[in-house]
Amino acid sequence: MNTAKNPSNRMAADFSFPDTAAKTAANLPKEFEPEKMSLSMGPSHPSTHGVLRIQFELEGEMVTKADPIIGYLHRGDEKIAENMTYNQFVPYTDRLDYIAPLANNMAYAIAVERLAHLEVPARCAAIRVLTAEMARVSSHLMGLGAFGIDVGAWSVFMYCFEEREKLYRLFEELTGARFTTSYSRIGGLQRDVPAGWVEKVGAFCDQFLPILDECLALLARNKIFLDRTVDVGVISKADAIAYGLSGPNLRGSGIPTDLRKDRPYSGYEQYEFDVPVGAKGDCYDRFLCRGEEMKQSIRIIRQIVKNFPGGEWYAKDARKIFAPPKDKILTSMEELINNFMLVTEGPQMPAGEVYFEAENPKGILGFYIVSKGGGVPYRMKIRSPSFCNLSILPKLCVGHLVSDVVSILGSLDFVMGECDR
């Protein structure tokens, strides 16, 4: 029967009829009640920022159950670490949080230095802090831009990426690589800063702050952005602690835990900066925290640029750990032997256990190293902030619309390379 030819047979659709009233009026038998829908979001979805997959159970468009499925990017970094020397693992730390490799390099190097009871000179520590804060700015710019795109603000992304490009040029000049920097070495750095580089960083800060204000202003009072983020994905203080959140996601909930302040490492105690905290713990607060953290990072960078320490850039007394300079290797027998032993057997570490955590852009990155002595760790556990931050998703998504989940994921700012390791 073709109803199109026979318009009088068509049922009239009355769209003013409320949904609940419709259900009661129809008085549906059990088998006709609307059933819950299951929806798989990801692993390749623009707003999952990598290969996160979430299995939803929906009632209408309301999430009733969320089950994140991770591991698509699992490479077995911890297994790999057990099978290579401490120095060989440095490039693998780039690939944890690949948005901020310089910060990962530093966290790993300090963890191993704690194991070796090694202190690096002031210049080395300052360069590490400088690069880590630049990495924080770069990471938050990425997080901000991607968050903007998730909720429909395209232009913020373009502004942010232009600034990131400037940072990447600076990284390239410093390390030789834009993305996978592998800059820190155990007991020092890959190389000293090039001549004039620190001044370029200072010049970047001067031009960056007005642009950052402009970027933040594009979102901070934007009606659409406010509608998508305010009171969405509220994480209470108790939940934030219980799920082990860290970084801006924790501070967005109003807990001022920042390891740079609480347990200063690499000379953070010398620098003046504030720790921004949120009031409500919603997506908007996490966005505000990231914006303010960038300004504080610039503040730290400017202090370092102003008083850039001189002296050595690697621990000279750590001959069994840090490779001698290349010209020494080629001219001195002792240094050649030393370099050969470092390359073949790795830096010799004492036996013992250390756990070191650093305040990375995404949160707290920890390395737990169990050493039996020698150049290879017996066990290395990487405590990745994205993994712990995502573990709250099953609780956080429930009761939100699917489109709110997009806001929540954008505001959590995770990286799957770090989550899956």
Add this chain to the structure above:
Amino acid sequence: MTTDVDLPTAVSQKFPSATPRASLDCPAFNVPAGEILAVLQHLRDTQGYDFLMDLTAIDWTAEQTPRFTVVWHLYSSTKHTYARLAAACPDNAAPAMPTSSALWPGANWLEREVYDMFGIKFDGHPDLRRILMWDGYPHFPLRKEFPLAGLPTDLPDAEIAAETKAGVIAAPMAGGPFVATPGQPMGDAEPRAKDEAWNEHREKPV
């Protein structure tokens, strides 16, 4: 660098079975598996260790008894100090540990990861599934006897495996070009080096 200097005496007074553990940084304790939850709760509620930062395990190889040790790292956001707790799994063949996910919901995923990687069961865990590897994966990759290159396994989807007879190749690039196998002359695996390589078995190309 601060450490909680009062913690060792406080814990050993309350729990005589907790013995100090060798550590290069924070206070650390060896606790019997049966008492671990009480110690964790005491540290959380009385000593101010409100964050469970990390939960992991160590495999001391199959020859050792006890073979598996589970390690907790706690952080106090008021004292700004760390504490490390370790408990050995009593049974080597079927290692198990009581779950701490009732104390910290964040332990849920961390314990799933330990189960996934080491095969340690957490008694009372609400949802003990694999997390990084797929459901149905037969091995525990962070155990010491598991080879670095991995082991070939069945496809996770049984229907597709039956249809295509395909499996998961553990190291798909091994044996191919650009992969140098240890102990083997590089020229055998690396086509670009093949023309140039010479050794005791092959003469130097002219």
